[in-house]
Amino acid sequence: MALELFLEGDPIADTKAPTDVPIGERWSERKFRGKLVNPANRRKMTIIVVGTGLAGGAAAATLAEAGYKVKSFWFQDSPRRAHSIAAQGGINAAKNYRNDGDSVHRLFYDTVKGGDFRSREDNVHRLAEISTQIIDQCVAQGVPFAREYGGLLDNRSFGGAQVSRTFYARGQTGQQLLIGAYQAFERQVAAGNIETHSRTEMLDLVVVDGKARGIVVRDLVTGEVTTHVADVVVLGTGGYSNVYYLSTNAKGSNTTAIWRAHKRGAYFANPCYTQIHPTCIPVSGDYQSKLTLMSESLRNDGRVWVPKERGDSRPPQDIPEDERDYYLERKYPAFGNLVPRDIASRQAKNVCDEGRGVGPGGLGVYLDFAEAIERLGRKAVEAKYGNLFDMYARITGEDPYSAPMRIYPAVHYTMGGLWVDYDLQSTIPGLFVIGEANFSDHGANRLGASALMQGLSDGYFVLPNTITDYLSAGPFEKVPADHPAIVEAEEGVKAQVEKFLSINGTRTVASFHRELGRLVWDYCGMERTAEGLRKALDRIPEIRKEFWTNVKVAGDAHTFNQNLEHAARVADFIELAELMCIDALHREESCGGHFRAESQTPEGEALRNDEEFAYVAAWGWTPEGEPPVLHREALEYEYVHLAQRSYK
Amino acid sequence: MQLTLRVWRQPSPQVKGKMANYHLTDVSEDMSFLEMLDVLNEQLILDGEDPIAFDHDCREGICGSCGLMINGIAHGPEQTTTCQLHMRSFSDGDTIDIEPWRSGGFPVVKDLVVDRSAFDRIISAGGFISAPTGTAPDAHATPVPKVDADAAFDAATCIGCGACVAACPNGSAMLFTAAKVTHLGLLPQGQPERDSRVVRMIAQQDAEDFGGCTNIGECSAVCPKGISMETISRLNHDLLGALRAGAVPAS
Amino acid sequence: MLVATVTTQQAGQSAGANPGPKRDPKTGRFGSSVFKKAVMAVTGIIMILFLIAHMIGNLHVFQGAASFNDYSEWLRQVGEPALPPRTLLTVIEIVLLVSVLAHGWAAVSLWRQAKRARPIAYQTKKRVQQSYASRTMRWGGVIVGLFIIYHLLDLTFGVANIDGPDATPYDRLIASMSNPVVVFFYVLSLLALGFHLRHGVWSATQTLGQSNKRRERAVNVFATAFAVVLIGGYLVIPFVVLTGIVA
Numbered sequence A: 001m002a003l004e005l006f007l008e009g010d011p012i013a014d015t016k017a018p019t020d021v022p023i024g025e026r027w028s029e030r031k032f033r034g035k036l037v038n039p040a041n042r043r044k045m046t047i048i049v050v051g052t053g054l055a056g057g058a059a060a061a062t063l064a065e066a067g068y069k070v071k072s073f074w075f076q077d078s079p080r081r082a083h084s085i086a087a088q089g090g091i092n093a094a095k096n097y098r099n100d101g102d103s104v105h106r107l108f109y110d111t112v113k114g115g116d117f118r119s120r121e122d123n124v125h126r127l128a129e130i131s132t133q134i135i136d137q138c139v140a141q142g143v144p145f146a147r148e149y150g151g152l153l154d155n156r157s158f159g160g161a162q163v164s165r166t167f168y169a170r171g172q173t174g175q176q177l178l179i180g181a182y183q184a185f186e187r188q189v190a191a192g193n194i195e196t197h198s199r200t201e202m203l204d205l206v207v208v209d210g211k212a213r214g215i216v217v218r219d220l221v222t223g224e225v226t227t228h229v230a231d232v233v234v235l236g237t238g239g240y241s242n243v244y245y246l247s248t249n250a251k252g253s254n255t256t257a258i259w260r261a262h263k264r265g266a267y268f269a270n271p272c273y274t275q276i277h278p279t280c281i282p283v284s285g286d287y288q289s290k291l292t293l294m295s296e297s298l299r300n301d302g303r304v305w306v307p308k309e310r311g312d313s314r315p316p317q318d319i320p321e322d323e324r325d326y327y328l329e330r331k332y333p334a335f336g337n338l339v340p341r342d343i344a345s346r347q348a349k350n351v352c353d354e355g356r357g358v359g360p361g362g363l364g365v366y367l368d369f370a371e372a373i374e375r376l377g378r379k380a381v382e383a384k385y386g387n388l389f390d391m392y393a394r395i396t397g398e399d400p401y402s403a404p405m406r407i408y409p410a411v412h413y414t415m416g417g418l419w420v421d422y423d424l425q426s427t428i429p430g431l432f433v434i435g436e437a438n439f440s441d442h443g444a445n446r447l448g449a450s451a452l453m454q455g456l457s458d459g460y461f462v463l464p465n466t467i468t469d470y471l472s473a474g475p476f477e478k479v480p481a482d483h484p485a486i487v488e489a490e491e492g493v494k495a496q497v498e499k500f501l502s503i504n505g506t507r508t509v510a511s512f513h514r515e516l517g518r519l520v521w522d523y524c525g526m527e528r529t530a531e532g533l534r535k536a537l538d539r540i541p542e543i544r545k546e547f548w549t550n551v552k553v554a555g556d557a558h559t560f561n562q563n564l565e566h567a568a569r570v571a572d573f574i575e576l577a578e579l580m581c582i583d584a585l586h587r588e589e590s591c592g593g594h595f596r597a598e599s600q601t602p603e604g605e606a607l608r609n610d611e612e613f614a615y616v617a618a619w620g621w622t623p624e625g626e627p628p629v630l631h632r633e634a635l636e637y638e639y640v641h642l643a644q645r646s647y648k
Numbered sequence B: 001m002q003l004t005l006r007v008w009r010q011p012s013p014q015v016k017g018k019m020a021n022y023h024l025t026d027v028s029e030d031m032s033f034l035e036m037l038d039v040l041n042e043q044l045i046l047d048g049e050d051p052i053a054f055d056h057d058c059r060e061g062i063c064g065s066c067g068l069m070i071n072g073i074a075h076g077p078e079q080t081t082t083c084q085l086h087m088r089s090f091s092d093g094d095t096i097d098i099e100p101w102r103s104g105g106f107p108v109v110k111d112l113v114v115d116r117s118a119f120d121r122i123i124s125a126g127g128f129i130s131a132p133t134g135t136a137p138d139a140h141a142t143p144v145p146k147v148d149a150d151a152a153f154d155a156a157t158c159i160g161c162g163a164c165v166a167a168c169p170n171g172s173a174m175l176f177t178a179a180k181v182t183h184l185g186l187l188p189q190g191q192p193e194r195d196s197r198v199v200r201m202i203a204q205q206d207a208e209d210f211g212g213c214t215n216i217g218e219c220s221a222v223c224p225k226g227i228s229m230e231t232i233s234r235l236n237h238d239l240l241g242a243l244r245a246g247a248v249p250a251s
Numbered sequence C: 001m002l003v004a005t006v007t008t009q010q011a012g013q014s015a016g017a018n019p020g021p022k023r024d025p026k027t028g029r030f031g032s033s034v035f036k037k038a039v040m041a042v043t044g045i046i047m048i049l050f051l052i053a054h055m056i057g058n059l060h061v062f063q064g065a066a067s068f069n070d071y072s073e074w075l076r077q078v079g080e081p082a083l084p085p086r087t088l089l090t091v092i093e094i095v096l097l098v099s100v101l102a103h104g105w106a107a108v109s110l111w112r113q114a115k116r117a118r119p120i121a122y123q124t125k126k127r128v129q130q131s132y133a134s135r136t137m138r139w140g141g142v143i144v145g146l147f148i149i150y151h152l153l154d155l156t157f158g159v160a161n162i163d164g165p166d167a168t169p170y171d172r173l174i175a176s177m178s179n180p181v182v183v184f185f186y187v188l189s190l191l192a193l194g195f196h197l198r199h200g201v202w203s204a205t206q207t208l209g210q211s212n213k214r215r216e217r218a219v220n221v222f223a224t225a226f227a228v229v230l231i232g233g234y235l236v237i238p239f240v241v242l243t244g245i246v247a
């Protein structure tokens, strides 16, 4: 690998998981070995939690309940609107209520394998263990999971799993889980244990004597820039799929919090691992602002196909059975339409690249329910998927009961994020990262219904138990308001705001975001090549330069200014995009969501290179113009044997 | 198509607002309502004008951010959220009036953006089940009859958008509060706090400058999640029961 | 250009924090808007019961002056001599007076709350669901209230009656009902009352927590039918007097 791309740094390792005991005992052993905080002392300690999604909301509620003083920050108007609200499909748990052979070990195994052997065994095992408690907790809070006539919880199988372990609440699992966490959160607000800061965006991390001690925030309503200090800082700020401009994420989802923490010294791990979701509604025009996901559960009954002939422009009803190619069923007879997301997505791209795509621009494949409607009856299909069908009809103006839906892959989830150890602590002591914001337990590819599981596991169960080890040394010395670290950070934020407003160029923030997104999608999207990535790496610095000299930001700094918010987020996306491409270029293998065209089997499947790349790539920040520093964390597999993933 | 928009512009809470006119050409039928506003805003920015502030996030009809009063109807002519409303619901040459939610409980922040934190405070007053993390019994310990679970779910689909308040001639938040009271009150887990929950939530709702409900039903008719009037009846039933039982909230 | 900086310390109160509740919640049971509504519903139902009885009583008019006057007399003598004269009537009057006052108090209080709840009116507002009846509850109630006052002065005390307080109830009735202006006011008020009850019956069912999805339709149909029958029952009297069927 050419040296100018990055510098080789020291290897890095997780030192917190007690590997001297068997994997099934490590989590309880870790809890036992970690130090605790005396209840009387908790009141004296302040914890900043940024984000109120499943991860941040659950963590804030649990820590406040435990007696700490929690300060919570989020950018929407209400904590209930965090992006977790949008998750549709469900949440996994190894309850084995179906008696179909599920177990903690099987969930562990499936997740490690699903992640294409690029996740840590210890973390994944812990996740599988905790999964069952999550369901108990949520039910106790009143989360209305789907139930059967006997009054017990219903399960379904989801995204490539051969057991039914997914708990769901119609097509709104994320909403129901988040509302559960939000209600627990509000209960603590009422009890006076959480101080809330809505419409407040974190714009920098304050590091004092090597420890994370606070954050610089901007009140989005008044424009006021302030610093909040605490004993420890927790980030649960979600994923960065919006670097692609078009994604299934909410418009406000951003990388700013973690990116700025990265610039303060936190390593950013595996930035190139992004998940492309196979079942989204295709793009309809240039004005498109986001992509809408159709729950993956649709693949349980819908059949994916394209015409056999390229350029076949007949309406789908007129294409006879034998001229249709049910390509997933053909290529993967064992899993059929239920292959994991990365495979389903790439296959869709392949058939479209062959010119067999359908709909405007040829970027779409059919998801057909005709057979399901015939087999189950329209009523049953309606009961199961009615709300999704309605959503499709509303957005496209087409009726999915009479003609097949058109779907296309879209960016959906980012497996990369800030590097954390087993305790969820980043490389900056006192900075903990939870939920999608950390590099998470999903390796190179996340299985369906496991992000909700991870967010809640981190928030309710892991962080509240591991943070005590760090806090046992506290409360830490107060940081004075005029501490140089605070002054410097605040000045930096204000200078950036002023800079944006003073450029007064000719292009809108959104136009830069669209251009960047398109570039990253083309070259660092579903399929990556060295050549394409190099192209992107040539272009990104130019975009950055133009952005900082020619962007036009409306309004001023001391009123509610959404354009200014967007500008700051896009500035960070540009920098992140560069790191993503470097990461993607350096990883000369295909794994999970990262498919390098140069590395595939003769049948066109992803080909891993475990010899060279069985590691987590944790990147250290260097100032603009200098190559980033790569720290490798070697991955070892004691319990699940490294094997080429096969869903044939 | 071509449109004339009349949009409420109000730079800040202190300043009086007014309607401003904008003309928009080349609007595609497939655009969502918010995408149409995006297009207008980019134009405004390039013209050196202040873009129109409006709340939005998920653009999938689930986060509840995007409430606008469109031609006098909360979320516009379809019973859905503004982000899920598409321009095919309008015709070429239409004039569209866009206003913020108007309620004493929802002060305007800027233009079409209002402060809905009153809803959070209503939830905070009692819209929860006290279940500290880690104390839960097995999820199957208490079966819940499917009809109850389904009805609770129907009520739990409320996205906190505030359209009910915006549409109610009394500016009442009753449907929102009733949805939560119904969701939790139908589940066995919600029983211990059932009385105090409803008393506290209603007290908070009244304190937030929302009106009282006179069962007009406008709220349910515009609710993007179709929360039913039955929830209001349930809330009333619970409240009267709680008052009879003498449930006075501990402070 | 930027606003002054405030730096907040751990465990301290922050300047950027959200304001707490605007006002302390009213925790007393009488402060609750739902309680006020319940008062309206209960007093409304009491008044409805009276109206049913009153309508039936009024229909004595068809049996002629004697019967009507006897009925009126009977009302004043029930229970005598065990009870003092006018006991029943006084009880009814007190209950009605309390009801109407409580009803009015709750109405005014909720009206004011609703005004506060929408300080700025919409430039454009369309109706999606609300009926004429539900929209006119307040002013309709005011009309009914004014009517009751006039009605008492007219027929009970007779001071506003052309025949004066000394005439028999029957004569006073005929006198009023023969006057087109008075009849116009009666008809108008009765229609207002009809609308008031059309929504009121449904509303009271909801307010008392007795409605649900299955019953919703039935309650509404009943409310309409009830209002029509009741108001119809009242309207026949001015109709028959005016047209001379009863004289």
Ligand SMILES: Cc1cc2nc3c(=O)[nH]c(=O)nc-3n(C[C@H](O)[C@H](O)[C@H](O)COP(=O)(O)OP(=O)(O)OC[C@H]3O[C@@H](n4cnc5c(N)ncnc54)[C@H](O)[C@@H]3O)c2cc1C
Pocket (backbone or CB within 6 Å): A050, A051, A052, A053, A054, A055, A056, A073, A074, A075, A076, A079, A081, A082, A083, A084, A085, A086, A087, A088, A089, A090, A091, A173, A174, A200, A201, A202, A203, A236, A237, A238, A239, A248, A249, A250, A253, A254, A256, A257, A293, A412, A413, A434, A435, A436, A437, A448, A449, A450, A451, A452, A453, A455
């Ligand atoms: C459409 C969709 C469907 C999905 N369906 C499923 C599913 O079925 N099953 C599943 O397991 N997973 C699903 N996922 C993935 C899953 O929903 C997310 O990964 C998960 O909810 C992330 O939760 P989180 O708590 O980490 O972050 P989020 O929920 O994204 O929360 C982020 C929080 O951080 C705050 N924040 C962000 N940046 C800042 C900042 N700079 N300053 C202050 N605050 C900030 C936000 O206000 C918000 O409160 C889905 C995702 C999408 C997009």
Ligand code: HEM
Pocket (backbone or CB within 6 Å): B214, B215, C037, C038, C040, C041, C042, C043, C044, C045, C047, C048, C051, C100, C103, C104, C107, C134, C137, C138, C140, C141, C142, C144, C145, C146, C196, C197, C199, C200, C201, C203, C204, C205, C207, C208
């Ligand atoms: C003094 C004059 C009156 C006024 C000002 C008045 C006003 C009101 C108002 C504002 C309401 C609430 C509106 C609503 O629920 O939509 C109401 C409800 C009602 N009124 Fe009246 N009203 C008056 C007289 C009456 C009379 C004479 C009756 C009956 C005979 C009556 C019966 C009812 C009933 C049944 C309700 C429904 C209660 C509920 O919603 O729970 N009202 N009235």
Ligand code: HEM
Pocket (backbone or CB within 6 Å): C051, C054, C058, C072, C075, C089, C092, C093, C096, C144, C148, C151, C152, C155, C156, C169, C173, C186, C190, C193, C234, C235, C237, C238
């Ligand atoms: C056409 C319609 C009506 C007619 C002909 C009518 C007739 C009368 C008469 C004759 C009396 C006097 C009875 C007596 O003193 O013995 C009376 C009393 C009364 N009416 Fe009516 N009435 C009518 C409608 C109404 C309505 C709509 C209301 C209420 C909303 C009402 C409320 C009363 C009350 C409160 C009294 C006094 C009862 C008492 O003194 O206890 N009436 N009415």
Ligand code: SF4
Pocket (backbone or CB within 6 Å): B157, B158, B159, B160, B161, B162, B163, B164, B165, B175, B176, B179, B219, B222, B223, B224, B225, B226, B227
């Ligand atoms: S009840 Fe309906 S209209 Fe009201 S906040 Fe909830 S979803 Fe919105």
Ligand code: F3S
Pocket (backbone or CB within 6 Å): B167, B168, B169, B170, B171, B172, B173, B174, B175, B212, B213, B214, B215, B216, B217, B218, B219, B220, B232
């Ligand atoms: S419109 Fe208003 S009056 Fe009640 S029924 Fe709905 S809150």
Ligand code: FES
Pocket (backbone or CB within 6 Å): B055, B056, B057, B058, B059, B060, B061, B062, B063, B064, B065, B066, B081, B082, B083, B084
């Ligand atoms: S933007 Fe989330 S509901 Fe419309």
